[in-house]
Amino acid sequence: MPPPREHHQPHEEDDDDTAGVVKLISTEGFEFVVDKKAAMVSNTLRNMLTSPGGFSETRQGEVRFPEIPSHILEKICQYFYWSLHYSSGKETAEFQIEPEITLELMMAANYLDT
């Protein structure tokens, strides 16, 4: 199993709501820092980040997914950016999905409503 190709460097914890990043943490503890805008491609994440009432995730700016493995979470982050990039433009490039992760990916996608 190839190690995750990209390992986004963890940034300093920004408790800044307006700044654009949020940290997504996989089962194994890998931390992926992505723009909030990218994260909100997932409806679940969007709800989570915009829900009133100050859940712990919004206050700390990070979300733990005990049930999503790193390689899946990584793929999902890639998907976020792919989606943002090609949603506006006229060109589309194919989003590559390795067949062996398809099922897990789909389940995560279902979970995240994305």
Place this chain on the structure above:
Amino acid sequence: MMNGGGGGGQKKRAPRIEPFRHRVETDPKFFDKSWRKLHDAIREIYNHNASGLSFEELYRTAYNMVLNKFAPQLYEKLTENMKEHLEDMRTCIDAAQGGLFLEELQRKWNDHNKALTMIRDILMYMDRTYIPTNKKTPVFDHGLELWRDTIVRSPTIQGRLSDTLLELIHSERTGEVINRGLMRTTTKMLMDLGLSVYQDDFERPFLEVSASFYSGESQQFIECCACGEYLKQAERRLSEESERVSQYLDVKTHEKITAVVVNEMLANHMQRLILMENSGLVNMLVEDRYEDLTRMYTLFNHVPDGLTTIRSVMASHIKDTGKSLVTDPERLKDPVDFVQRLLNMKDKYDNIINVSFSNDKSFLNALNSSFEHFINLNNRSPEFISLFVDDKLRKGVKEANEEDLETVLDKVMMLFRYLQEKDLFEKYYKQHLAKRLLSGRAASDDSERSMLVKLKTECGYQFTSKLEGMFTDLKTSEDTTQGFYASTSSELLADAPTISVQILTTGSWPTQTCNTCNLPPEIVSVSEKFRAYYLGTHNGRRLTWQTNMGHADIKATFGNGSKHELNVSTYQMCVLMLFNSSDVLTYREIEQSTAIPAADLKRCLQSLALVKGKQVLRKEPMSRDIADDDSFFVNDKFTSKLFKVKIGTVAAQKETDPEKLETRQRVEEDRKPQIEAAIVRIMKSRRVLDHNSIMMEVTKQLQPRFMPNPVVIKKRIESLIEREFLERDKTDRKMYRYLA
């Protein structure tokens, strides 16, 4: 973690289904445990304690419950749970005293909304999947319904809420200040719960209460207020309600509350307000109270038949005022003033309609038909209008400005249009125009022609063709007179008085029978020379001197040495010239010498002897009446500041009764051939027509000139039958046929 060989191989492998990462729940307590988690979380949420909670964990719990087919139970438990919390809230709200009731309600509502949002977000997966397929209400809406049923529609709260809101509104209406923000959030809450909740729980009772409030207020005000004051109050209330709606009610209520106020304050009292004595519509019209009138128009525009009522009251008022104006014997003494008053009245109402009734066409029409109605009640209106124009077109008129004159004439044309007997007007206009032209009193050729153009535009070429002929005659006469003087040798004309001749074509000028009088010999001589000259160039014509229409300038030297030039009528000249050969003359002698008709002669002598400042002759005795033996002398003490003295202008005056009768007879005579021509025209094109239709058609055709009398039409038909233009149908006596 993925089992089995990772390896570096990139070769494709058949997809393998991995077992679930998490433990597969066969735990019978799975549901209870999961629910417990959610239950506690919800409690924390309702207690404003959510910060410690993890969204992801709760979301995942619900997600798993749904995946494991526990959605229905979850939904049920959720419902129960929310109900419990809501019941707690209700207790708090019930406990709130007096003014705090709405505040507490609002606070709890906000809490509930926020909690509901968070709950919905956590349970988003269930909302997405279970609910649509099972046709359940989504979480958020469900939460609102629970609020509605548990709180708003609860027996303890429902009535209290409605009453509180209505009480506050009532206070505000009676002048107190209330918390509008609170009102707004409360009504907004009702709207959020659904339009029917807003309407049933608030709007309907609101409208009912408002109706009785305004019913009471209108009773109170109408007893003690004048119309203008009352309308101001109504207007005030309307804008108050408008503001109320925009501040804290739903926009759809605006129309309904306006209708209530209009109904209670205006529609129910419409007749009483408009007809109120001393302050109602009539009073406002009389006093030109523009502001009040505008207000009345704007307000009653909302009421069905409101404007119709105003319009008809105005119309009958105009008719009444107009009628009393035209039938008042005092007014009839001065025709110019009479017409001026009509013009003033028209101006007044034009202004009112323009300023206060926004130039409403239907009102203008009502004004026009009212005027038409009463102007024709007085059959001297055509004559008077012509006299008015005559006055304006004479020299020395007040409107020095040509533009002003134009404006006045245009307004007069408006009155002219109302006349039903336009042919009568034509006759008078011709008479007055002739007098103006012949006495040299017409002020401006341009103005005269401008008036003619207006008449032509209104009535067509035929109306004005003869009038234009009059102008042409004068021009031609000028040329002819010049030609006479140019061609006749000066010796023949030495010592002869200078004459200026106006040759009038008989058809164009108003006919007046004239017995020629005896002219002074000097005049006879030169006028005969002229006649010879004229007939030399115009063979086959006949000239008759109209001695009743001319005028003369005489140089006079009086006994006291004063010299003056007197401008007199032809008759007056004849009389004065007699005194060149006698110092004193009696009336009888003058009558014999001049052969002037008695009535004219008496008038003539009166103007020479009895008008202050113009007493060229002395009369003995100094009485007004002239007896046969009265004597006349030249007044040697005559003085005047001016060198040129005008005696007895031949001004147009309103006719005496016999004259009036004569004119009318002539007009009636003239109408007969016009009626006949119309009948023939109609029958020629229709061939066969029944009696009633002929009457209608004839009236329609002649209406622009005059209203034909049905009796006269019938007579004309008989006459045409006699002369074999028409015949009666043999079988149907009511049908007529045209005979070619």
